[in-house]
Amino acid sequence: MNKKIKLTPPAQKSKAGKLRIAEVPRTLRELALERLRAAIVEFHFKPGQRLIERDLCEQLGVSRSVVREVIRHLETEGLVHTIPHQGPSVAKLDAETATQIYELRALLESAAAQAAAAVANANDLAKMSNALDLIADAYARKDFHTVLGATNGFYEAMFMCAHKSVAWDMVQRLNGRISWLRSLTVSSVDRGSTGPMQMQKILGAIKIGDGPAAAAACRDHLATAGEIAKRLIAAEEDA
Amino acid sequence: MNKKIKLTPPAQKSKAGKLRIAEVPRTLRELALERLRAAIVEFHFKPGQRLIERDLCEQLGVSRSVVREVIRHLETEGLVHTIPHQGPSVAKLDAETATQIYELRALLESAAAQAAAAVANANDLAKMSNALDLIADAYARKDFHTVLGATNGFYEAMFMCAHKSVAWDMVQRLNGRISWLRSLTVSSVDRGSTGPMQMQKILGAIKIGDGPAAAAACRDHLATAGEIAKRLIAAEEDA
DNA sequence: GATTGTAATATGGTATACAATCTAAGTCAA
DNA sequence: TTGACTTAGATTGTATACCATATTACAATC
Incomplete structure (x- = not known):
């Protein structure tokens, strides 16, 4: 019953180039963004499904701040639709x-x-x-x-x-x-x-x-x- | 602990009567978003200029969470460019x-x-x-x-x-x-x-x-x- | 069975704390 | 002067607790 959706895709090895100096620091937020986006486009969340902040916090293992910022990003991308005081859900496509x-x-x-x-x-x-x-x-x-x-x-x-x-x-x-x-x-x-x-x-x-x-x-x-x-x-x- | 996936996804039975309060509740975030976006496109912030969270909090009169979510939105829109641990700045156009x-x-x-x-x-x-x-x-x-x-x-x-x-x-x-x-x-x-x-x-x-x-x-x-x-x-x- | 009142839940928002990191100013050596 | 090093302050990234309010779930009622 605990739908611990695996938001953990195969850990990808950074293809660190040779002599790469400018290793861009990755923030937790970016990781969370990628995982949540992948989970949506790979259909682990169905269109119309509610995305409850606290559940996402648990599943991703990050704080609410991060989850909220990630949701704002996906909302702007059009993958998530948010209704005020009702919360975000996976965008439906007509x-x-x-x-x-x-x-x-x-x-x-x-x-x-x-x-x-x-x-x-x-x-x-x-x-x-x-x-x-x-x-x-x-x-x-x-x-x-x-x-x-x-x-x-x-x-x-x-x-x-x-x-x-x-x-x-x-x-x-x-x-x-x-x-x-x-x-x-x-x-x-x-x-x-x-x-x-x-x-x-x-x-x-x-x-x-x-x-x-x-x-x-x-x-x-x-x-x-x-x-x-x-x-x-x-x-x-x-x- | 709590995996009640009810939340009535297909609720939203809009039996719109004439008495319908059509006015969607506007969140503080949306207001802040519009103001900051307007400030950027109207050139009150110049391209390349740093956007310091705490300053924006003061200027907009909202908390850091709101400012950060707004910045995430504008970043996705392409109006703001963020470098990790360095912060957001108004996007430059080449x-x-x-x-x-x-x-x-x-x-x-x-x-x-x-x-x-x-x-x-x-x-x-x-x-x-x-x-x-x-x-x-x-x-x-x-x-x-x-x-x-x-x-x-x-x-x-x-x-x-x-x-x-x-x-x-x-x-x-x-x-x-x-x-x-x-x-x-x-x-x-x-x-x-x-x-x-x-x-x-x-x-x-x-x-x-x-x-x-x-x-x-x-x-x-x-x-x-x-x-x-x-x-x-x-x-x-x-x- | 439909309506209504009530409790549980989730969101919108604030404030605070703290570590990691960047920036800038200052210091010292060549 | 230039350059390298150090350090203090500023800023971001993240977590957490808290509150008010809106929404949803549910039970009691007619």
Whole structure:
């Protein structure tokens, strides 16, 4: 009965570089933030579920101050919704908002793809290609968690080589809000074939420097993802 | 010890009667947030300036907890930058980021304008038209603060009628980060004529339902604004 | 069974304490 | 003067206790 939700993901080793002097001091708050965010996007808390401060204190092993600050952060990110005197809860996603988010991703990602097609070098292309390999591999193993991670890797490489870090931040934040849709989408039937295929098409267009084609491929990719999501959310709201 | 996960998640049965007290209780935190944000975007704190918690407590008349939570919020919004154990300061804007922000605004606003052209009704058009009148009037009085506010009003009406509230949130957040550039831009010479003229062009295209023209006008508008901003930021970094 | 009163709970907010860390001023040596 | 070292004060990070108020759960009542 004691739902001691494991807010303790695998302790990650800091990949301390060689001769790294400026080791940025990590505060407890940052750790708590990451864990709570991970717990939400990985669906350990369901949308609409109340987040009770004192329980979170216990589960995270930190004080109320820290929990409150972390909640303020996640609230601003759109992952948590707070009603005054009622407290925070995991943000719910309505169909309208989800649609807008998929539209925005299409807009942002296609623009990034177009720009990437104009400037990508061999190194950038290799990164994206590797990510695609990883995705195919993970799909074969039905390791959907890795699929999502590698997909992020693919797009991050694309946005970074297009020098669009601000846009990438926005996409990441949007992705957080639709994390449960993404999870369900990647694990839906036949997504293992169409998804990578469409991303391959994006990469192919970038490789030959065909910006418009890359943008179109992005829009295609997002359109199908958005379609699946729309069905999922309709099924959800039906229940 | 206490794991009562009841708390009625799906309560909230809003049987809104006419006697409904619609006024959501405002927390002290929200007030403090608005004031501090206003102080930053209105340039009462300069970029790079340290924000010392205890000073803010005094100035706002609230406790440290509230100030810290507010700072966490503004940090997530990108208006404040915090270095661990060194504290928060007003975020600085580099040329690269500013460029990206103007690009993003062009992308988002042109998409919204295109969508608006397809769906705007008389009421929407009236709102935008009124905003334009307000802008012209304020320019005549050199009341640049009102110019910015009315410009926001114009775009808000446009995004809302296009059903793009999420995109509008993003634009608003981006605008916060370039607030000082916007202030300087609107008050720069001859902006009082070109600015309203370009926006009039956007509205005109929306009015006749010409989506592509509306999008193009938006891009024009942002391009000139971005140009001015680029010069301003170059001058700034020179100093 | 619906309404109402009451107790338990959770939040919003304040104040305080204290260790870790940063900053700045001062000191001393070359 | 410059540079390195020291130290005192300022500031942040975190924890905790406390209170008032709003909300929720629950029992008593009609």
